Amino acid sequence: MSVRLELIALDGIGEVAPGDDLALAVGRGLGASGLELTDADVLVVTQKIVSKAEDRLVGLDSVDPSDFARDWADRWGKDARQVELVLRESAEIVRMGPGGLVIGRTRHGLVCANAGVDVSNVGGGEVASLLPVDPDASARRLRDGLRMRLGAAPAIVISDSFGRPWRNGIVNVAIGAAGIEALLDLRGQPDAAGREMQATVIAVADELASAADLAGGKVDQRPVVLVRGYAWRPSEAGASVLVMERERDLFP
């Protein structure tokens, strides 16, 4: 029997504003899409609406850039206030590159361009969106909210788009998760040929985030995607297990 998965980008989520209850927004989207949520589903939600709902928005006018931020911004024709926010959001700078690109390691251990600070797609031109303070906690809150309001507790993945070394283009990865084993550990299991599998630990939460992006898209902006038919394994560990331990990292 063939295995079938469905990716359904929900309609009718609408604009999300600071203080909004995301579980209600998801409920709206499910209703508009004629769908009922089940415990077996996965919901992939973009970081953007989570950050908005949690009011992780900063008016650039309120930011006073350091001299270092001003110098870098001047050198590359960037907005010094945005550079300042990127520096503040970085626990560590991994690279500063041509074009003014800053790759930061956030306090969560996420390595990404601009340390997740995003000025596009936020209402008004002068507002920056920061990553959630604790994306795993955000995912757990949404899961609890859905359980309470809709009576179903699907797996939750919070996605954001990251660049990668050596490869062009961005892909969506998981910055937060709840309910699901984000890192599926198949070591020790037999493969189809009956041999024990080696080194097979799959970042399924990242793959779910990437899959959802195909349905949700960048232009259409459907920020919530329902994944149906994927047999996820339960775990309380969240997406933080996807962050590589520094001592294992060959690319500091």
Added chain:
Amino acid sequence: MSVRLELIALDGIGEVAPGDDLALAVGRGLGASGLELTDADVLVVTQKIVSKAEDRLVGLDSVDPSDFARDWADRWGKDARQVELVLRESAEIVRMGPGGLVIGRTRHGLVCANAGVDVSNVGGGEVASLLPVDPDASARRLRDGLRMRLGAAPAIVISDSFGRPWRNGIVNVAIGAAGIEALLDLRGQPDAAGREMQATVIAVADELASAADLAGGKVDQRPVVLVRGYAWRPSEAGASVLVMERERDLFP
């Protein structure tokens, strides 16, 4: 209206052997799964069966390791013949790490563990599988074969599992492609708020490879996944556009 994608891992592909016609194998799988192929579909095919069909298999007994390979293998308890193959498949060594891990940059520009040399899941314990010589050409051949044999020319993505810096676990990425714009360039298009999108070039072929892995899986080994409902854009450029130009690369 909600957007729906389907990921269908084909049943009935069976074992693939050197010299096999993959278009026939795919036809078998579609028949067993009760599906008819269309030009609008995407087929994601694992590197493993492409390499097998193209006889990119090397008996380890035929490999005579260099002193360098022997030293490294001795130091980390590895098979020197396998290390030798990894070195031969590498245009350049990117890192040699604890545990004997070798990260190689292949002639295609792919940066991955063991330069794509894989000894698991290949019939017999002493056979290594190498990456296809030209994965984009492999994808084009499969597409041509499907057009000829089944009368449909879907987009083709050839996938393989790669590790990543800073993140635990492997994900599937695209090492070859045919028909599809692997790198979807949305720069200059307006976003949902009507602003011009910046820096939005999406590695959709990588996202398709990751999505397919959720349906095909590692244990079940369904090596061909049909993606239905994804509005891909046509291109003849293949997946080689996903390989970052060395001068843009901040992580040499």
